[in-house]
Amino acid sequence: MSNQLEDFSKWYIETIQKADLMDYTPVRGCIAFKPDGYEIWEHIQEAMDRRFKETGHRNAYFPMLIPESFFQKEKDHIEGFSPELPWVTEAAGEQLEERLALRPTSETMIGHLYSNWIKSYRDLPVLINQWANVFRWEKKTLPFIRTSEFLWQEGHTAHVDEEDARKETMQMLDIYKEVVEQVLAIPVYDGQKTPSERFAGAVDTYSIEAMMKNGKAVQAGTSHYLGTKFAEAFNIKYLNKANQHEYVHTTSWGTSTRLIGSVIMVHGDEQGLVLPPRIAPTQVVLIPVGPWKKNPQIMEQLDEIFAALKAKGIRVRLDDSDQSPGFKFNEWELKGVPVRIELGPRDLENNQALLMARDEDEKQTIDLSHVVTAIEEELTTMQTRLLEKARQFRDANTHTTIDTLPQLQQHIETAKDNGTIPGWVLAGWCGEDTCEEKVKEETKYTTRNIPFNPPTTKTTCICCGNEAKHTVWFAQAY
Numbered sequence: 333m334s335n336q337l338e339d340f341s342k343w344y345i346e347t348i349q350k351a352d353l354m355d356y357t358p359v360r361g362c363i364a365f366k367p368d369g370y371e372i373w374e375h376i377q378e379a380m381d382r383r384f385k386e387t388g389h390r391n392a393y394f395p396m397l398i399p400e401s402f403f404q405k406e407k408d409h410i411e412g413f414s415p416e417l418p419w420v421t422e423a424a425g426e427q428l429e430e431r432l433a434l435r436p437t438s439e440t441m442i443g444h445l446y447s448n449w450i451k452s453y454r455d456l457p458v459l460i461n462q463w464a465n466v467f468r469w470e471k472k473t474l475p476f477i478r479t480s481e482f483l484w485q486e487g488h489t490a491h492v493d494e495e496d497a498r499k500e501t502m503q504m505l506d507i508y509k510e511v512v513e514q515v516l517a518i519p520v521y522d523g524q525k526t527p528s529e530r531f532a533g534a535v536d537t538y539s540i541e542a543m544m545k546n547g548k549a550v551q552a553g554t555s556h557y558l559g560t561k562f563a564e565a566f567n568i569k570y571l572n573k574a575n576q577h578e579y580v581h582t583t584s585w586g587t588s589t590r591l592i593g594s595v596i597m598v599h600g601d602e603q604g605l606v607l608p609p610r611i612a613p614t615q616v617v618l619i620p621v622g623p624w625k626k627n628p629q630i631m632e633q634l635d636e637i638f639a640a641l642k643a644k645g646i647r648v649r650l651d652d653s654d655q656s657p658g659f660k661f662n663e664w665e666l667k668g669v670p671v672r673i674e675l676g677p678r679d680l681e682n683n684q685a686l687l688m689a690r691d692e693d694e695k696q697t698i699d700l701s702h703v704v705t706a707i708e709e710e711l712t713t714m715q716t717r718l719l720e721k722a723r724q725f726r727d728a729n730t731h732t733t734i735d736t737l738p739q740l741q742q743h744i745e746t747a748k749d750n751g752t753i754p755g756w757v758l759a760g761w762c763g764e765d766t767c768e769e770k771v772k773e774e775t776k777y778t779t780r781n782i783p784f785n786p787p788t789t790k791t792t793c794i795c796c797g798n799e800a801k802h803t804v805w806f807a808q809a810y
């Protein structure tokens with residue numbers, strides 16, 4: 333396995349391939365999700381979907397092909413997405429009258445339909461989510477993090493007024509933050525995007541931002557208040573209580589399979605994946621060690637533990653293949669299985685088993701009578717521990733005392749010379765696009781978001797030195 337810090341990308345690609353999460357296909361930028369990769373997504377989906385439904389949303393499905401004329405209706409939207417749209421121009425041997433885009437997102441199709449579905453204030457709010465694939469023909473791709481086709485969920489809601497729509501926008505951002513922190517064990521900063529980083533067609537975009545182990549940022553989820561822009565473009569009006577026509581206010585919000593990539597880049601180590609228990613396809617692996625084939629009692633005992641864990645709904649595997657224990661340890665470590673239980677003749681004699689947590693260095697000795705409880709406890713504490721470790725790493729790599737562009741350049745240079753991570757920088761910004769652009773050009777650092785709860789507040793712009801309107805996270809981003 334490649335050294336993680338020396339060549340992070342190489343480490344990442346090797347890790348996801350060896351852990352059997354994905355494979356490349358002949359279509360550039362389009363990957364296959366293998367079962368272990370897909371199951372991580374399924375557990376993320378379960379966590380999200382449950383919360384969507386608890387807050388009144390329902391799932392629906394919309395077509396993948398979108399007529400070109402739909403995109404022309406919202407000017408910012410087409411400008412933002414047209415460079416990366418793949419088109420269907422021919423079907424059944426004939427040229428289509430109007431070419432159809434493979435959806436990059438579904439605001440336009442859904443806007444068209446909502447204009448028919450929504451007639452009166454009684455129809456509102458409309459709270460719909462879609463689990464689907466989308467296409468954005470990217471020049472530079474990286475499995476899970478940025479691919480030409482990816483899986484995601486997109487919520488699309490319509491409301492009577494701005495207040496209700498903004499409440500929804502924030503509610504969904506909070507749900508994203510909760511899932512990413514509590515289920516994926518990734519700490520995030522929630523905040524507002526600057527205008528240049530806004531979703532094409534949004535009034536306001538909010539995001540959660542996560543730090544990877546190489547210090548780069550990943551936008552882990554976004555929630556948009558769309559105002560009446562799509563309502564006006566698609567004529568989505570309702571009759572209010574005073575019997576007058578009004579435009580609805582809409583929102584959209586999304587998270588995607590890049591969360592899989594984020595989990596790997598946040599928790600993984602030199603031995604491979606480290607998966608938070610809540611999303612691990614296999615949470616516990618049982619491995620017989622020593623001359624176990626001559627001791628039928630070992631397998632009997634392991635079968636018993638296996639059945640007890642299974643009965644509790646824990647995802648457990650028993651590895652009784654004829655590979656050596658050392659080989660098996662490496663394999664399951666590579667796959668990031670949270671807890672490993674070893675049982676050999678001597679352990680059995682002492683009425684104990686060994687428990688190894690994927691993210692720790694020391695094995696624990698567990699009394700056989702408590703083994704199931706001990707595993708349950710370890711899965712719970714590991715989940716919290718991973719979040720805490722990631723938080724410590726992030727906090728150690730965020731910098732809040734860099735206040736000028738030369739200081740930032742110096743900081744990046746020093747990190748390069750020392751082989752350390754430059755990480756994120758919290759700095760002031762005057763609100764001018766030109767300053768944002770200049771920082772990007774000179775350092776590749778872009779604005780990530782204007783955090784709701786910054787560690788400190790900045791008073792001068794990092795670029796021009798004028799009064800800062802906002803305190804912003806700057807980072808290199810995927």
Ligand SMILES: [Zn+2]
Pocket residue numbers: 761762763764767793794795796797798
């Ligand atoms: Zn400035």
